[in-house]
Every structure is written in C-alpha cells, then in structure tokens.
Amino acid sequence: MKKEKIWLSPPHMGGNELKYIQNAFDTNWISQYGSNIDEFEKSLENYLGNSSYVTALSSGTAAIHLALRLLNVEEGDFVICQSFTFVATANPILYLKAIPVFVDSESLTWNMCPDMLEEAIKYVIQQGKKPKAIITVSLYGMPFKVEEILNISRKYEIPIIEDSAEALGSKYKGQLCGTFGDLSIISFNGNKIITTAGGGILISRNAAAKKRTLFLATQAKDDAEFYSHSEIGYNYRMDNIAAGIGRGQLETLEKKIEQRRKNHDFYQQAVKNNNDIELFSAPNSDFYSNYWLNTVILKNDFLKENLKEKFSQNNIETRFLWKPMHLQPLYKGYKFFGDNLSGTLFDTGLCLPSGTNLTDDYRARISNVLQNEIY
CATH class of the missing domain: 3.40.640.10 (Type I PLP-dependent aspartate aminotransferase-like (Major domain))
Incomplete structure (x- = not known):
C-alpha cells in the first residue's frame, strides 16, 4: 500500500x-x-x-x-x-x-x-x-x-x-x-x-x-x-x-512560526553526521528566519542526481531551488551583475518538506531517506 x-x-x-x-x-x-x-x-x-x-x-x-x-x-x-x-x-x-x-x-x-x-x-x-x-x-x-x-x-x-x-x-x-x-x-x-x-x-x-x-x-x-x-x-x-x-x-501565526523553526531543528539533527548535505541556516543571531522552507545544498554528484528521486519513491515531495532570473529564457539578454552564485545554488540545492502539519511519522519517513536510503 x-x-x-x-x-x-x-x-x-x-x-x-x-x-x-x-x-x-x-x-x-x-x-x-x-x-x-x-x-x-x-x-x-x-x-x-x-x-x-x-x-x-x-x-x-x-x-x-x-x-x-x-x-x-x-x-x-x-x-x-x-x-x-x-x-x-x-x-x-x-x-x-x-x-x-x-x-x-x-x-x-x-x-x-x-x-x-x-x-x-x-x-x-x-x-x-x-x-x-x-x-x-x-x-x-x-x-x-x-x-x-x-x-x-x-x-x-x-x-x-x-x-x-x-x-x-x-x-x-x-x-x-x-x-x-x-x-x-x-x-x-x-x-x-x-x-x-x-x-x-x-x-x-x-x-x-x-x-x-x-x-x-x-x-x-x-x-x-x-x-x-x-x-x-x-x-x-x-x-x-x-x-x-x-x-x-x-490567529495561529506565532504557533506556525514555532512549528516551522522546529522543522529546522529536526533537519539539523537529521543531517548533522552527513558532510555531503549542508542545511541552509541563519548566519548569526541578527537573522531570525521563519524557515518557511528548509533547504539543503548537496555536495556530491550522486546526491544531486539521486536524492530527489529517493524522496519521490517514498511519496515525499521535494523541489529544486528557484531558478535565477538571469538564467530564465524570459529574461535572457537582460543585464546581470554577479559571479553566478545563485546559479550554483540552483544546481546543487533542494527544498525539503516544511509544513506546519509535519507529524512525527512524517519526520521519521524523511529521516529514514536522509540517513538510510540515500547511498
């Protein structure tokens, strides 16, 4: 089933x-x-x-x-x-x-x-x-x-x-x-x-x-x-x-922010022993994120090619990071200033489930993919 x-x-x-x-x-x-x-x-x-x-x-x-x-x-x-x-x-x-x-x-x-x-x-x-x-x-x-x-x-x-x-x-x-x-x-x-x-x-x-x-x-x-x-x-x-x-x-906003931030704590624990996955986190205490979506950078080609598919096989939705505007066909030809860091992020990043109704059972399924099924 x-x-x-x-x-x-x-x-x-x-x-x-x-x-x-x-x-x-x-x-x-x-x-x-x-x-x-x-x-x-x-x-x-x-x-x-x-x-x-x-x-x-x-x-x-x-x-x-x-x-x-x-x-x-x-x-x-x-x-x-x-x-x-x-x-x-x-x-x-x-x-x-x-x-x-x-x-x-x-x-x-x-x-x-x-x-x-x-x-x-x-x-x-x-x-x-x-x-x-x-x-x-x-x-x-x-x-x-x-x-x-x-x-x-x-x-x-x-x-x-x-x-x-x-x-x-x-x-x-x-x-x-x-x-x-x-x-x-x-x-x-x-x-x-x-x-x-x-x-x-x-x-x-x-x-x-x-x-x-x-x-x-x-x-x-x-x-x-x-x-x-x-x-x-x-x-x-x-x-x-x-x-x-x-x-x-x-009326439930503060609770939802708390739940999203708890999701981030969960992902920190889930990937802490994996040097090939880097969780995007606030750089210091000046920055307080609601962690609307938790995102990771995948540091080897195998993960980039296979992690999204592993999640899909387990009926877990993930999404690539936003494709930057300067790489979109619609905006080809418009001036761009930078070193294409955003393009690199797009190539190596993944958005993970981050809903405020993420249950313990859901977390266990996500954790199983991250810790047991990715290699």
Whole structure:
C-alpha cells in the first residue's frame, strides 16, 4: 500500500477560518468589501508595527506591481532586482515595460549581494538614468542583509521594494521583515506560512500611500458620482471571504512560526553526521528566519542526481531551488551583475518538506531517506 503523500508546504487551517467565512455569508458581504478585510488589515498593521499601512490584495504579485506604480515606474525605466527568486518578483517590471537589471546573491543569506548591487547602480547611472527602484527578497524566509542594502539605497536615494513574500514573521535584529522597505509585500499563497487561498498585501509607510494603493487596486475610479476614470487601474483587491480565511490563519501565526523553526531543528539533527548535505541556516543571531522552507545544498554528484528521486519513491515531495532570473529564457539578454552564485545554488540545492502539519511519522519517513536510503 502506497504511503500517504508528504507535501512540501501544504495549507494548514487554524480553526476559526470558517467562523469568519460564515460571517461574510451572514452579512452578505461576498465581495471586495466587508469587515473581514478591514479587520485583517488592522490586525496585520498591529502585528507589523513600525508605521505599517496595509492594503489587502489579490496576490503578492499584484502588490509588487502596485509598488512599482506607486514609485512611478514607466516604460524604459530601470529597476534593479534580485535574481535568485520566484519569477513573480520580476514579472511586474515587464508589465510596465521597464527594464530589469539583475543582481546575484551573497553566500550568507542567499539574498542580494550589496557589492554587486552597487555595481549595478553605477552601471545604470552610466546609461543616463538612475534606477527607479531596488527589489530585494528575503528568500525562503531568510532576511536579506538589511543594513548594507538600506545604506546603499540611502546613498543613491533609490527606494526599496522589499519582497517578503516568504518571510512573514522573520526578523532582522528584532525588527520584522515587511517593515524595512519604502514599500513592502507579503504573499498569502496556498503554500505560505499563512494563507488566504491566494492573496497578498502591500505595506506602505503612510496613509497617503495606502489610499493611493487602494485607488489603483479598485480600477482607479475617480471621485465622482458616476464611473469616471482618468488613469489605468486594476482589479487587485482581496475579497471578504479570502480575508476571513486570513483572519483565522493570522490567529495561529506565532504557533506556525514555532512549528516551522522546529522543522529546522529536526533537519539539523537529521543531517548533522552527513558532510555531503549542508542545511541552509541563519548566519548569526541578527537573522531570525521563519524557515518557511528548509533547504539543503548537496555536495556530491550522486546526491544531486539521486536524492530527489529517493524522496519521490517514498511519496515525499521535494523541489529544486528557484531558478535565477538571469538564467530564465524570459529574461535572457537582460543585464546581470554577479559571479553566478545563485546559479550554483540552483544546481546543487533542494527544498525539503516544511509544513506546519509535519507529524512525527512524517519526520521519521524523511529521516529514514536522509540517513538510510540515500547511498
């Protein structure tokens, strides 16, 4: 009999989601208006602190798109973007017919390399323009090198869009990810640490930016009694049912972070005696990761060729690391700054099951593959 599937990062309901969904039905707010949206935004603003103004949207991708719009990115503008990320980080640049410039990772956090970032900025300035924005990512829940990147941002007066899609609850020196950028985003896709069955948020630093975000996210309707539109807008608002799921999920966030971090402790023990497997971990105490996904680097060719298949034979889902943007066919020909560290990580890395509902039985099956079946 085939064993039950162990998924990489499945949704995990917290208990009160149905209560808030039922409230949407009871009040007949089955739309992009309603108390669930208002309360979800308020709860996130309280959680994040640091002058965070939250707008609930249909996806994290929509949030990045609107962040670029808020920064007046237009056709022909340059936007510097971390290469090692999911494609949704970069695609909104092309939505606006702007020009992405990709920056490689550094080895400690796997996120944007400050040295390569500065080289990229200097290159763009030599083209006669200053970059309109820098998009940096906290990959797999690991905060980027916040101080170095922010110092460069301030030096050249280029705003930061902080892609914390995977990093809700992660911290740098005690401050939550999602609060460092001029604009920040978080995703609530089905595989994230909490979900709204899709969805995301744009986090701005003042009420005016939040008002502008909401305007663009609801078709940019002018202040008139009839439907009048002076600029292009989008249907990007989160709906009241999705926000109800989010309210229930948010109530269990701290427990989910604790569970993800316990998964990391489990993997540390599972691979501690194997010199051919290196678990990606926080470089020091300044970095507090939610360990949304636990990832490993495989140090010999046999493991690279066989470990994923061994997991698959045991009905355990794994996934390769993100293929960097500068290696994607879609982005062939765009400028890239770095030594292809991200490409090496892609070639040698693997994501392991990291869900908050990982049971002791599941851990035993995973551990058996890692310790007994890989050679």
